[in-house]
Amino acid sequence: MVRRVAVIGAGVGGLAxxxxxxxxGLEPTCFERSEDIGGLWRYTDSMDDGRVSxxxxxxxxxxxxxxxxxxxxxxxDFPSFLPHxxxxxxxxxxxxxxxxxxxxxxxxxxxxxxxxxxxxxSGQWEVVTETDGVRESHVFDAVMVCTGHYQEPxxxxxxxxxxxxxxxxxxxxxxxxxxxxxFRGKRVLVVxxxxxxxxxxxxxxxxxxxxxxxxxxxxxxxxxxxxxxxPFDMVSTTRFNQFLDWLLPSxxxxxxxxxxxxSWFNHANYGLASTKSSKFKVIVNEELPFCLLSGTIVLKxxxxxxxxxSAVFEDGTTEENIDVVLFATGYIFSFPFLEESVRSLFDDxxxxxxxxxxxxxxxxxxxxIGLVQLTGSVxxxxxxxxxxxxxTFAGWNKLPPTSTMxxxxxKKKPPVKRNPTERENLKMSFISYTDEIASCAGVxxxxxxxxxxxxxxxxxxxxxxxxxxxxxxxxxxxxxGARDAILTQWQRTLKPLRTRVVDDSSSSSSSWRWMCLLAxxxxxTAGFLLSKYHQPGWSxxxxxxx
Numbered sequence: 001m002v003r004r005v006a007v008i009g010a011g012v013g014g015l016a017x018x019x020x021x022x023x024x025g026l027e028p029t030c031f032e033r034s035e036d037i038g039g040l041w042r043y044t045d046s047m048d049d050g051r052v053s054x055x056x057x058x059x060x061x062x063x064x065x066x067x068x069x070x071x072x073x074x075x076x077d078f079p080s081f082l083p084h085x086x087x088x089x090x091x092x093x094x095x096x097x098x099x100x101x102x103x104x105x106x107x108x109x110x111x112x113x114x115x116x117x118x119x120x121x122s123g124q125w126e127v128v129t130e131t132d133g134v135r136e137s138h139v140f141d142a143v144m145v146c147t148g149h150y151q152e153p154x155x156x157x158x159x160x161x162x163x164x165x166x167x168x169x170x171x172x173x174x175x176x177x178x179x180x181x182x183f184r185g186k187r188v189l190v191v192x193x194x195x196x197x198x199x200x201x202x203x204x205x206x207x208x209x210x211x212x213x214x215x216x217x218x219x220x221x222x223x224x225x226x227x228x229x230x231p232f233d234m235v236s237t238t239r240f241n242q243f244l245d246w247l248l249p250s251x252x253x254x255x256x257x258x259x260x261x262x263s264w265f266n267h268a269n270y271g272l273a274s275t276k277s278s279k280f281k282v283i284v285n286e287e288l289p290f291c292l293l294s295g296t297i298v299l300k301x302x303x304x305x306x307x308x309x310s311a312v313f314e315d316g317t318t319e320e321n322i323d324v325v326l327f328a329t330g331y332i333f334s335f336p337f338l339e340e341s342v343r344s345l346f347d348d349x350x351x352x353x354x355x356x357x358x359x360x361x362x363x364x365x366x367x368x369i370g371l372v373q374l375t376g377s378v379x380x381x382x383x384x385x386x387x388x389x390x391x392t393f394a395g396w397n398k399l400p401p402t403s404t405m406x407x408x409x410x411k412k413k414p415p416v417k418r419n420p421t422e423r424e425n426l427k428m429s430f431i432s433y434t435d436e437i438a439s440c441a442g443v444x445x446x447x448x449x450x451x452x453x454x455x456x457x458x459x460x461x462x463x464x465x466x467x468x469x470x471x472x473x474x475x476x477x478x479x480x481g482a483r484d485a486i487l488t489q490w491q492r493t494l495k496p497l498r499t500r501v502v503d504d505s506s507s508s509s510s511s512w513r514w515m516c517l518l519a520x521x522x523x524x525t526a527g528f529l530l531s532k533y534h535q536p537g538w539s540x541x542x543x544x545x546x
Contacts, residue, residue: 001141001395002026002123002141002142002365002393002394002395003026003027003141004026004027004029004139004140004141004142005017005021005026005027005028005029005140005141005142005143005144005390005393006028006029006030006031006110006113006125006127006138006140006142006143006144007021007028007029007030007031007103007144007146008030008031008110008113008143008144008145008146008147008337009030009031009032009039009145009146009147009148010030010032010036010037010038010039010104010106010146011037011038011039011040011041011146011147011148011370012039012041012091012148012370012378012379012382012383013039013144013146013147013148013369013370013382013385013386014030014032014037014039014104014144014146014369015037015091015094015095015100016069016369016382016383016386017030017144017146017369017386017389017390018030018100018103018104019069019094019098019100019386020383020386020387020389020390020477021144021390021393022098022100022103023387023390023476023477024390024391024393024394024396025394026390026393026394028103029103029105029138029140030103030104030105031104031105031108031109031110031127031129032104032105032106032107032108033049033051033107033108033109033110034049034051034106034107035106035107036106037088037091037092037095037101037104038088038091039148040052040053040054040148040150041053041054041084041087041088041091042084042088043055043056043058043084043085043088045178047175047176052150052151052153052175052331054084055174055177055178055179055199055200056178056179057179057199057203058083058084058199059081059082059083059084060081060082060087061081061195061224061284062081062233062376062377062379063080063081063224063231063233063234063493064078064079064080064081064082064090064492064493065080065231065234065465065467065489065492065493066231066233066234066237066376066377066380066465066466066467066468067377067379067380067468068090068379068380068468069094069379069383069468070380070383070384070468070469070471070472070479070482071469071472071477071479071481071482072093072094072097072098073469073485073492074090074492075090075093076491076492076495076496077495077496078090078496079496080231080493080496081224081231105129105131107131107132108129108130108131109129109130109131110127110128110129110337111128111129111130111135111337112126112127112128112337112338112339113125113126113127113128113143113145113337113338113339113342114126114128114339115339115341115342116139119362119363120362120363122141122363123141123142123362123363123364123365124139124140124141124365125139125140125141125142125143125365125366126138126139127139127140127143141365141393142365142366142367142393143365143366143367144367144369144386144389145335145338145366145367145368145369146369146370146382147333147335147370148333148370148371149331149333149349149370149371149372149373150331151331151332151333151334152331152332152333152334153173153174153175153327153329153331153332154329154330154331154332155173155327155329156329160191160303160305160306161304161305161306162305162306162307163306163325166306166307166308167306167307167308167309167322167325168308168309169309169322169323169324169325170323170324170325171324171325171326171327172324172325172326172327173326173327173329174192174196174197174200174326174327174328174329175331177200177326180203180204180206180207180208181207183204183207183208183324184207184208185207185208185209186208186209186323186324187208187209187210187212187319187321187322187323187324188204188208188210188211188212188322188323188324188325188326189211189212189213189214189300189303189311189319189322189324189325189326190204190211190212190213190214190326190328191214191303191325191326191327191328191329192214192215192327192328192329192330193213193214193215193217193219193281193283193328194281194283194328194330195283195284195285196328197213197215197328198213198221198283198284198285198288199285200326200328201213201288201291201297202285202287202288202291202297204326205291205296205297206296210296210298211291211296211297211298212297212298212299212300212311212319212322213297213298213299213300214300214301214302214303214311214313215272215299215300215301215302216301216302217277217279217280217281218267218272218273218274218277218279218280218281219267219272219273219280219281219282219283220258220261220267220272220273220280220281220282220283221261221264221267221272221282221283221284221285221288221289222261222264222282222283222284223264223284223285223286224284224286225286230493231493232284233376233377233465234465234467234489234493235465237375237376237430237431237465237466238462238463238464238465238466239431239447239461239462239463239466240462240463242429242431242432242466245429255275258275261273261282262275264289265289270289270292270293270299271299272299298319300313300317300319301313301314301315302314306322306325309321309322310322311325333371335368342358342361342366345358345360345361346358346368349368349371349372349373350409350412350413350414351409351413352368352371352409353399353405353408353409354385354388354408354436354437354440355368355371355372355385355433356368356369356371356385356388356389357389357399357405359402359405359406359409360402360406364392364399365393367385367389369382369385369386369389370382370385372385372428372433373427373428374427374428374429374430374433374434375427375428375429375430376430376431376434376466377430377468380430380434380468381430381433381434381437383468384434384437384438384441384471385437387441387443387471387476387477388437388438388440388441391441391442391476396442396476397440397441397442430466431466434466434471438471441475441476442474442475442476443471443472443473443474443475443476443477443478444471444474444475445461445470445471445473445474446474447461447462450473454483456487457473457483457486457487460486460487461486464486464489464490465489467485467486467489469482469485469486469489470482470486472485
C-alpha cells in the first residue's frame with residue numbers, strides 16, 4: 001500500500017504532484033534543490049547553481065485559460081499571455097491556496113534513488129538527499145520525478161567543424177542567455193530556429209550590429225494572436241477541429257494547415273518553409289517575419305563549418321566577422337540520481353508507458369512527470385499525469401500487465417531516434433494525449449452524454465477551446481466550479497483588455513446561439529464517432545508549447 005511519496009522538483013510538475021497526492025490522501029515530501037518554487041519559470045540572473053531558467057523577456061506561448069491548473073483558474077485581470085514573473089506569481093497563489101509549501105524541503109538535493117532490497121515485494125525506494133552538507137536517507141513507497149525535460153543543454157559541437165578549434169569568437173548555449181546587453185553592437189549568429197531561437201534572434205536584432213539565423217529544417221511561423229484578436233490556442237485547440245483532423249484525409253488536412261500558415265505571409269518567399277516539405281517544425285513568433293522583411297535578421301541555411309572569424313554555410317555562402325555564435329539547440333534530459341538499472345529502462349519518454357511509467361519495473365511505484373512534448377500546454381498534460389499517477393498509487397487506477405504495457409510502448413515508439421532539435425516532429429496532439437490519460441484516470445468528459453443532459457455545456461466543450469476545466473466535470477477530483485469556469489472562460493480572456501471601453505454593439509451573441517443550434521446535429525454525430533473510432537494523433541490546428 002503506497003502512503004509516503006517522494007516528489008523530486010518543485011516546478012509545475014512538482015506542485016501539481018504534491019496537490020494530487022494530498023487529494024488522494026497520500027503523504028508527499030517534495031525535495032527542491034533551490035530556495036524557491038517555480039523551476040524553469042523562476043528567472044534568475046545567476047547560473048552558479050547550474051539551474052536552468054527562462055531568459056528575462058520570455059512570455060508564455062500558450063494562453064492562461066489553456067495553461068492553468070484545472071481547478072484553479074488564473075485571475076481574470078491577468079493578461080492572456082503571461083510574462084515569467086506573473087506566471088511565477090500564479091504558481092505562488094496556487095501553492096498558498098492549497099497549502100503546498102509545508103510539504104517542500106528547499107535547498108535539498110536528491111543524490112540517489114535506489115530500489116530497496118525487497119523492492120519486488122514492497123515497491124519501496126531508498127532516497128538519499130543532502131541539505132547544507134548533511135546527508136539523509138529516506139524510504140518512500142513511491143517516487144514522482146518532476147524535473148522536466150529542460151535539464152542538460154544539448155550542444156552538438158561535433159556537427160560544426162571548427163567551432164572549438166578554429167573559431168576565435170565566443171560561442172554559448174541559449175541556457176546562458178539572460179538579456180541583450182552582452183551582445184550590443186556585435187554580429188551574432190543564432191543556430192537553431194525553434195521557439196527559443198526565434199525569440200532570441202528578434203530580441204538581439206534590436207541591439208546587435210547584425211543577426212544571422214541558421215535553420216536546417218522547414219519552419220512554419222504563426223502568431224499567438226488569431227483571427228479577431230483572440231488567443232490562437234483558444235480558437236484552434238477544440239474538439240471540433242480534432243474531429244475534422246480525424247474525418248478528413250491526411251493530405252487534405254496537410255494542405256489546409258499549410259494554407260492557413262501562408263495566409264499570414266508566404267513562407268517560401270521568406271525562405272522559411274515550402275508546402276512540399278516532408279519534415280517541418282512550427283514555432284510561435286509575431287515579430288520574426290517583420291525582422292526578416294526589414295533585414296535586421298538574415299535567414300541562413302545550416303552551418304557547414306567555422307573558420308577563425310566566419311561561418312560557412314551549406315549553400316556555399318560565407319558570413320564574415322562573426323563575433324558570437326548562440327546555439328539554440330535544445331536540451332536533453334538526464335536523471336543522474338536514478339540507479340543505472342532503472343535509468344537504463346528508458347532512453348526517452350517514448351520508452352515509458354504513456355510517457356510516464358517504466359513498464360519493466362516489478363512494481364509501478366516510479367513515475368516520470370512532465371517528460372512529454374505536446375502541441376499545447378505541457379502544464380495541463382503534466383497535471384493530468386499527476387492525477388492519474390496518484391490515483392494509481394492510491395489503488396483507484398490499475399495498470400495493465402507488463403506485456404500489454406510493453407506492446408503499447410513498442411507500438412508508439414518512433415522508428416528513428418532523433419536529436420533534441422527535432423523534437424517538434426515527436427510532439428503529440430494535446431487533446432489526444434490529455435484525453436488518453438484522462439480516460440485512464442476516469443475523468444474524461446463524455447460529450448455525447450452532456451448533449452443530452454446539458455446541451456449548453458456540451459456545445460461549449462465541443463466547439464469551444466479545450467480548456468483544462470473540462471477534466472474536472474466528472475470522476476475523482478470533480479470540481480463544482482468547472483462548469484462555470486468553462487462558460488465564463490471568454491470573459492476572463494477579454495477582461496484584462498477592458499481598460500478602455502468603446503461602444504461596438506453587435507448581434508454576435510445571437511449569431512452564436514443560432515450557430516450552436518445549427519451545429520447540434522453535427523456535434524451529436526461527431527461525439528458518437530469520436531467515442532468509437534478516434535485514435536490519438538497530430539492535431540491539425542494546435543500550436544507548439546515553449
